[in-house]
Every structure is written in C-alpha cells, then in structure tokens.
Amino acid sequence: MSERSEFDVLVVGGGPAGIAAACCAAEATPRVAIVDDNPALGGQIWRDEPAPSTSQSAIWYQRLARLPVQIIAGTRAFAQAGPHILVAESEDGVCELAFRKLILATGARERFLPFPGWTLPNVMGAGGLQALARSGLTMRGKKIVVAGTGPLLLAAAAHLRQSGAEICLIAEQASRRHLIVFSVRLVCHSSKLQDALALRRELAGVPYLTSCWPAAAQGKEKLESVMLRRGAKTWSVDCDYLACGFHLVPNTELAALLGCGVEQGRVRVDDLQQTTVPDVHCAGEPTGIGGLELSLVEGQIAGHAAAGAPDAARGLFAKRKGLRRFAAGMDRAFALRPQLRSLPQADTLVCRCEDVPLGRLREHSSWRAAKLLTRCGMGPCQGRVCAPAVEFLLGWNVESVRPPVFPVRVESLTTTVTGAPPTLS
Numbered sequence: 001m002s003e004r005s006e007f008d009v010l011v012v013g014g015g016p017a018g019i020a021a022a023c024c025a026a027e028a029t030p031r032v033a034i035v036d037d038n039p040a041l042g043g044q045i046w047r048d049e050p051a052p053s054t055s056q057s058a059i060w061y062q063r064l065a066r067l068p069v070q071i072i073a074g075t076r077a078f079a080q081a082g083p084h085i086l087v088a089e090s091e092d093g094v095c096e097l098a099f100r101k102l103i104l105a106t107g108a109r110e111r112f113l114p115f116p117g118w119t120l121p122n123v124m125g126a127g128g129l130q131a132l133a134r135s136g137l138t139m140r141g142k143k144i145v146v147a148g149t150g151p152l153l154l155a156a157a158a159h160l161r162q163s164g165a166e167i168c169l170i171a172e173q174a175s176r177r178h179l180i181v182f183s184v185r186l187v188c189h190s191s192k193l194q195d196a197l198a199l200r201r202e203l204a205g206v207p208y209l210t211s212c213w214p215a216a217a218q219g220k221e222k223l224e225s226v227m228l229r230r231g232a233k234t235w236s237v238d239c240d241y242l243a244c245g246f247h248l249v250p251n252t253e254l255a256a257l258l259g260c261g262v263e264q265g266r267v268r269v270d271d272l273q274q275t276t277v278p279d280v281h282c283a284g285e286p287t288g289i290g291g292l293e294l295s296l297v298e299g300q301i302a303g304h305a306a307a308g309a310p311d312a313a314r315g316l317f318a319k320r321k322g323l324r325r326f327a328a329g330m331d332r333a334f335a336l337r338p339q340l341r342s343l344p345q346a347d348t349l350v351c352r353c354e355d356v357p358l359g360r361l362r363e364h365s366s367w368r369a370a371k372l373l374t375r376c377g378m379g380p381c382q383g384r385v386c387a388p389a390v391e392f393l394l395g396w397n398v399e400s401v402r403p404p405v406f407p408v409r410v411e412s413l414t415t416t417v418t419g420a421p422p423t424l425s
Contacts, residue, residue, distance in 0.1 A: 003093075003095045003096070004085075004095070004096040004097075004098060005033070005070075005072075005095065005096070005097055005098065006031070006098040006099070007031045007032060007033045007070075007097070007098070007099050007100070008025075008029045008030060008031040008032060008099070008100045008101065008307075009022075009025040009026075009029060009031070009032045009033075009099065009100065009101045009102075009103065009303070009306045009307060010032075010033050010035065010086070010097055010099035010101070010102050010103070011025070011032070011033065011034045011035070011102075011103045011105055011303075012034075012035055012036075012077050012086070012102070012103070012104050012105065012106060012254065013034075013036060013043070013104065013105035013106045013107055013284070014034050014035075014036030014038065014040075014041035014042065014043060014071070014073070014105075015041075015042065015043020015044065015045065015046065015105060015107045015284065015295070016043060016045060016046060016057075016060070016284070016292055016295045016296050016299065017105040017107070017283040017284025017285070017295040017296065017298055017299035017302075018034055018036070018041075018043070018103070018105035018283075018284070018299060019034070019041060019060050019061070019064055019299070020060065020283075020295075020296045020297075020299030020300045020303060021103045021105055021281075021283055021299040021300070021302045021303035021306070022034045022064065022067075022069045022103075022303065023060065023063050023064050023067060023069070023300075023303065024299070024300045024302075024303030024304045024307065024309075024312070025101075025103070025303040025304070025306050025307040026067040026068060026069045026303075026307075027067065027307075028304070028307035028308065028309045028312075029306075029307040029308065030068070031070075032067075032068070032069050032070070032307075033069065033070040033071070033072055033097070034069060034070075034071050034072065035072040035075050035077060035088060035097060036071075036072070036073055036074075036075070037074065037075065037076035037406075038073065038074070039073050039074050040073060041061075041064075041071065041073070042057070043107055044107065044127060044131070045292060047131075047134075056292075060296075072088075072090075072095075072097075074090050074091060075088045075089065075090040075095065076088055076089055076090075076406050076408075077097065077254060077405075078403060078404040078405050078406045078408050078412070079257070079403035079404050079405070079413075080257065080258065080403070081096050084098055084099055084100065084102075084279065085097065085098045085099075086099070086102075087412075089406075089408045089409065089412045093412075094411075094412045099279075100279065101279050101280075101281065101306035101307075102258075102279060102280045102281065102306075103273075103280075103281045103282070103283060103299075103302045103303065103306055104254060104255050104258075104260075104267070104275075104280065104281070104282040104283070104286060105282070105283050105284045105286070105295075105299060105302075106251040106252075106253075106254055106255070106284075106285075106286050107251050107284060107285050107286070108248040108249055108250050108251055108285035108286070108289060109248065109249055109251060109384060110125040110126065110127050110128065110152070110245040110246075110247075110248060110249070111245065111246040111247050111248060111249045111388050111389075112125065112244070112245065112246065112385050112388075112389060113246050113336075113340055113343065113344075113389055113392065113393075114343070114344040114348050114349065114350050114358065114389055114393075115214055115215060115216060115217070115343040115344055115348065116215075116216040116217070116343075116344070116345055116348055117216050117217030117218055117219070117223075118217055118244070118348075118349075119349055119352055120217050120219050120222060120223045121221070121222040121223065122219075122222050122223040122240060122241045122242065123217045123223050123241075123242045123244060124241060124242070124243055124244070125243070125244065125245045126146055126148060126152055126153055126156035126157075126243040126244060126245040127152055127156060127245060128243075128245075129144075129156065129160065129241060129243040130155070130156040130159050130160060130243070133159060133160055133163045133165075134159070138164075139160055139163035139164050139165040140163070140164030140165070141164065141165075141166065142164075142165045142166065142240040142241060143165075143166050143168050143238065143239040143240045143241075144157075144160055144165045144166065144167055144168065144239060144240065144241045144242070144243055145167075145168050145169060145171065145214075145226045145228075145237055145239045145241075145242050145243070146160070146167060146169075146170045146171070146243045146244075147170070147171035147172075147173075147212075147213060147214045147226070147228070147242060147243070147244045148171075148172075148173065148213070148214075148244045148245045148246045148247070149172055149173045149174055149245075149246050149247050149334045149336065150245070150246070150247035150248065150334045151196075151291070151330070151334075152245060152247070152248070153170055153172060153243075153245070154170070154196070154199040154200070154203065155199060156243055156245075157170055157203055157206065157243070158199050158202040158203055160243065161202065161203065161206070162202070165241075167203065167206045168207075168237050168238075168239055169206065169207040169208070169209060169228075169237065170203070170206060170207070170208045170209070171209050171212040171213055171214065171228055171230075172208065172209065172210050172211075172212065173211065173212065173213040173246070173336070173337055173340065174210060174211070174333055174334050174335075174337075175210055175211050175337075176210040176211065178332070178333045178334075178335075179210060179333060181329075181332075181333065182329055182330065182332075182333035182334075183196075185326060185329045188322075188326075189293075189326055191293070192291075192293070192326070209228075209230060211230055211231065212228055212229065212230040213228070213229060213339075213340060213343075214226050214227070214228060214229075214242065214244060214343075215227045215228060215229040215234055215343065217242055218236065223239065223240070223241065223242055224238065224239075225237060225238045225239060226239055226242050246336060246340075247289065247334050247336075248285065248289045249265070249384075249388045250265055250266055250267070250285050250286045250287070250288065250289065251285070251286055252265065252266070252267050252286050253382075253384075253401050253405040254405055255267045255275065255280075255282055255286060256400075256401040257401050257402075257403055257405055258277055258280060259276070259277050260275040260276055260277050260280060260282065261275065261276035265388075265391075266286070266287055266288045267282040267286045267287050269281070269282050269287050271314075271317065272301060272302075272305035272310060272313055273287070273298055273301050273302035273305060273313075274305065281302040281305060281306050282302070283295065283298035283299040283301070283302040283303075284298055284299060288324075288327060288331075289327065289330070289331070290323060290324065290326070290327035290330075291323075291326075291327065291330070293323055294320065294323040294324065294326075294327055297316050297319050297320045297323060298320060300313075300316055301313040301316050301317075301320065304316075336392060340392070341392065341393050344358045344393065345358070346358055346359030346362075347359060350376065350386050350389055350390060350393070351374070351375075351376040351377060351379065351385075351386040352379075352381075352385065352386070353378075353379020353380050353381055353385075353386075354374070354375040354376060354377075354378060354379045356370075356374045356375065356376040356386075358393070360374050361374065361376060361390060361394065362394070366396055367387070367390060367396040367397065367398050368400075370390070370396075376390070377398075380407050382405065382406065382407065383398065
C-alpha cells in the first residue's frame with residue numbers, strides 16, 4: 001500500500017528552475033513540495049558544486065531553506081494515478097503525489113550521436129564524465145579529448161583540467177563563423193561573457209578546433225585513441241577518455257505523458273509558463289535549451305503563476321524575452337551540421353540497450369515500425385539515448401510516450417493508495 005501526500009503546488013525537478021519555482025510559489029501559498037530523483041537538489045549544474053556564500057546557487061539554496069518547502073528527494077515520478085495525481089517511486093516504496101498546481105522542471109540530458117566505436121568503454125558524455133570526476137573518479141594524469149558541440153564542452157573541459165586531467169584538445173563541430181556571431185551576442189550579456197572568458201582562461205594552452213568532430217573511437221578492450229575529422233583531414237589522438245556530447249535534449253517525457261503539447265522537442269507554454277494542460281506549468285530546459293539564467297527566470301514565472309500571483313510573474317517577462325533571444329542565437333550557433341549524419345556505418349549500434357545497428361533501422365520507415373520490429377527504444381534507457389539520435393539521423397518523430405517513463409520495480413506498477421494500478425495506457 002502506498003502513501004498519498006497532497007500539495008497546493010508540486011514541483012517535479014530539483015534543478016535551478018525547480019528551486020526558483022518552489023521558492024516563488026512558497027512565498028505566496030502553503031503546501032509546496034519539490035520531488036527529485038537524486039539524493040540532493042541542484043540538478044546537473046548545481047549538484048556537488050562548492051558554493052561560496054555569495055554564489056548564485058548558495059543564494060537560492062538559502063532562500064529555499066527559509067521557506068516551508070517539503071523536499072522529497074530520491075523519488076522519481078513515473079506515471080499518473082488520475083487527474084492531479086502523480087505516482088512516484090523511491091527506495092522505500094511507492095507514493096502518490098496529489099496537487100492543485102503542477103510545475104514540471106525536469107531539465108535536460110546530453111545528446112549522443114552514434115559513430116564507429118562510440119560504445120567502447122571510456123567513451124562518455126562530457127557532462128557524465130564531469131559528474132564522475134565530481135563523485136571521486138580519479139582524473140589526474142588522464143589524457144582526455146573533449147568533443148561534440150555546445151557550451152557544455154568548455155565547462156566540462158575546465159572542470160576535468162582542474163581535477164588533474166590533461167585535455168588533449170576540444171573539438172567543436174560548429175564553424176568558426178557561427179561562433180564569432182554567437183560571441184558578439186555575449187557582449188549584451190555581461191555575466192555570460194564573464195563566464196565564457198573565465199573558462200577560456202582556465203583552458204589556456206588547450207587547442208580548440210572548430211568545424212571538427214570525432215569520426216571514430218578506436219581500441220580493443222577499451223578506448224585507446226580517437227580519430228578526428230576537420231574538413232578533408234583525419235588524424236588520431238591517443239587518449240584515455242573521450243568526453244563527447246552534442247549539446248542537450250529537453251526531458252519532455254513526463255510532460256508528454258500528462259498530455260502537454262510538445263512541438264519540435266519542446267513543451268509548449270504560454271506567457272505564464274502554462275502548458276496546454278490546465279494547472280500544469282513547465283519551466284527551464286523542457287521548454288527549450290536556454291541555460292541557467294533563463295531557467296531561473298522561467299522557474300520564477302511559473303512559481304508566481306501557479307501560486308496565483310500573475311502580476312509578479314509579468315514583472316519578469318522582459319528579462320525572459322532577452323534571454324530567449326540569446327537562447328535562439330545559441331541554437332543557431334551550435335546547430336548540428338548535416339555531415340554528422342554520415343558518421344555511423346550500417347553496423348554501428350544506434351540503440352545500445354537492444355544492440356540495434358543503423359542498417360536494421362534503415363529497413364523501416366518510422367520510429368513505431370522500428371520499435372515494434374527491432375525493439376529499438378525498448379531497453380532500460382527507454383529511448384532517451386537512441387530516440388534523439390534517430391530523430392537527427394533519419395528524421396523520425398517519436399510519436400508516443402507510455403508509462404512508466406522510467407524503469408521501475410514491478411510492484412510499483414501495481415501498488416497505489418486505492419489499490420488500483422497507475423494509469424498505464
């Protein structure tokens with residue numbers, strides 16, 4: 001038998017957007033909670049961050065600590081038990097979370113693109129390797145190639161270098177011209193410009209190659225070298241790790257499960273961050289990859305709106321507008337080039353969970369057909385890695401999301417307060 005808790009405002013996701021949303025909601029209404037699947041709040045960007053008392057993260061943590069917000073950590077919402085009720089799983093069992101208003105702040109994940117050898121041990125996501133280093137994985141003396149696209153590459157490389165790693169080079173697939181245009185936009189965003197300059201100082205002496213990307217990871221039992229391509233030139237670099245990520249993908253699965261409109265991989269919201277489903281708001285990366293500042297502003301707007309304070313939310317519209325323009329420029333600067341579609345060979349695995357190569361996928365005309373006949377997307381990651389890859393490689397749309405949106409224990413699918421199973425269709 002599971003337990004049920006009821007809230008005026010429930011926030012799903014404990015990153016910057018979720019923390020900001022919970023703070024603003026709790027300042028105007030009682031019974032506010034944040035549920036997050038990690039043991040501590042912070043999301044990918046603030047988790048385990050050594051925060052001086054004057055840092056942005058510390059200021060928000062302190063604000064949250066002063067408010068009566070219930071923090072439900074180590075708990076993952078995976079299904080719906082009915083209108084205004086989510087079902088979530090923790091190590092202790094299953095719980096039902098009833099809400100009057102819901103704010104989805106489910107963040108984003110790294111985008112992976114298949115290429116020969118990308119499944120070798122020690123080929124990792126740039127953010128993933130950074131997280132492992134924060135958790136204690138020894139980086140000292142390790143040779144690392146950082147490759148892919150997006151601002152995350154610089155942040156990951158800087159942290160890995162601080163951890164004692166030797167960064168052989170950074171390979172950015174975007175062109176130098178696109179990055180120059182993007183850099184000009186940074187002048188209008190002083191805090192972002194300062195952050196970018198600080199990262200470049202930390203990475204002084206590290207080669208930064210534009211219009212460059214990994215063509216293959218090479219090795220027998222594990223990664224030994226990376227073949228890079230730049231124009232007509234290819235060459236190999238010996239390394240211990242390849243930290244590779246092609247920007248970020250919004251986590252929209254829970255929003256889609258609840259019936260929220262999702263367009264071009266983003267949750268559709270109005271001016272008050274309200275989704276197409278009444279009483280459900282969304283903030284941060286699920287509405288489009290925009291960075292920390294935009295996530296915080298959207299979280300505040302959603303929190304004010306959900307708590308019935310629309311005037312306070314409207315006061316942030318102008319700031320959000322400017323940050324969204326910046327996000328649109330970032331999308332253009334780091335757009336994936338068509339040449340990346342030719343990286344995987346017919347025998348290159350696209351779905352790592354079910355060992356489905358690209359050649360088998362090309363025998364089908366849609367995600368649904370490939371899923372039914374190859375089990376692509378039906379493994380433990382539930383399509384979180386392969387679905388964005390096939391969207392880019394083959395132009396397919398992922399037509400549906402079915403619960404559970406995360407792998408859960410079998411008993412979690414059959415246990416609710418009422419005795420009826422969660423809605424699974």
